[in-house]
Amino acid sequence: MTAALLLALTAGMLGAVNPCGFALLPAYLSLLVAGTSDTRGAVGRALTAAAGLTVGYVLVFGAFGLALAPLAGWLRPRLPWLTVALGVLLVLAGCWLLAGRRLPAPGWSARAPRLTRSWPSMALFGAAYALASLGCAIAPFLAIVVTSLQAGSTGQGLALFGAYALGMGLVVAVAALGVALVRDGLVARLRVAGALVPRLSGLVLLLAGGYVAWYGWYELRLAAGRRDALHDPVIRVAAQVQRALADAVDRVGPAVLLAALATLLLIALLAKRARRPT
Structure with missing residues (x-):
């Protein structure tokens, strides 16, 4: 059972950088960076957004594996059109940010409650991420997770x-946490970064959406x-980048990623204490 859990954990890690949807990861990070800046809430904002994206992603995979698999023959030929539409939407969002405007999404509203500031929009983005990734990442998910459920091993x-x-x-x-901390650090130190960072995020979003x-x-x-x-040639170069990312994630493994997450949380805690007035 331990080996199966480790295999599922690794499959989930590699699912984040699958060939079909890996360009959506920098797009997601761009949306996070372009959101409302709140230095005190960098950790909460990043982790809430990461949780929302993850929930949207795995729920779509679970629904497809358990309920929509019989429709796979009808759905699969239509998924590329959804990918094209998603890419075009990301390009438009990137152009909007490059023009110096804020994204008019309720999930990023400064007046929204803290816990919902990024959750709804990121859950939807995670669902879109999953739909774009189905062609490449659904097979390991079906083989590892759904097979056990369908065999009666519910637990x-x-x-x-x-x-x-x-x-x-x-x-x-x-x-997300690394990018959020870097973003808030730049904004705190460089006055010009407050206007520059969203435009850079728009550029990344534009490029990522174009590739998608x-x-x-x-x-x-x-x-x-x-x-x-x-x-x-575009797909060939992107495939080389994706393979390098997947190999890096595979080599690093879950233990190092957990250590990195703990280190980033510690850095954020120390930075927050250093900013407190004495």
């Missing part, structure tokens, strides 16, 4: 589901049997 299946979610959330939380849309178009060309898609 083991739920434990594996939790391990998969923990692996996904661990990668996302470390990235291109990947969806690539999948549509593959489905149509077009041979030029097999030699797409």
Whole structure:
């Protein structure tokens, strides 16, 4: 059982950087960076956003594996169109931020309650992340988690589901917390960063959205049997980057990621104490 849990944990970690959806990770981080700045709430904002994205991601995978699998034949050919649409939306959001505007999403409203400031929007983003990733990451999820549930091992299946979610959330939380702390540190030290950081986030969002849309178009060309898609230079370069990220996550392993998360939380705690007036 321990080996199966470790396998599910690793599969969840690699699911965060799967070939179909890995470009959505920097897009997610860009949305986090572009959100309302609150130095005292950097840790809560990052972890809440990471939890929202993870929940949206694994719930879509769970629903697909348990309830929607019979519709897979109908749904799979239509997923690339959803990927293209998601990419276009991200490009538009990136252009909006580059123009110096704030994203008009209720989840990022400064007047929203603290716990909901990023949860709803990130849960929706996690669901979109999962839909874009189904083609590449659903097979390990089905093999590891759903097989146990369908075999009647409910307790083991739920434990594996939790391990998969923990692996996904661990990668996302470390990235989110690191980026949030860097962002708030820059804004606190450099007055110009308050206006510059959202525009840089818009640029990252623009590039990530452009790639996501291109990947969806690539999948549509593959489905149509077009041979030029097999030699797409954009996909080839991105595949090399994705493999490097996946290999790095696999080499690091869950223990190092947990240590990194604990270190970042300690840094945030020490920084918060240092900012307190004496």
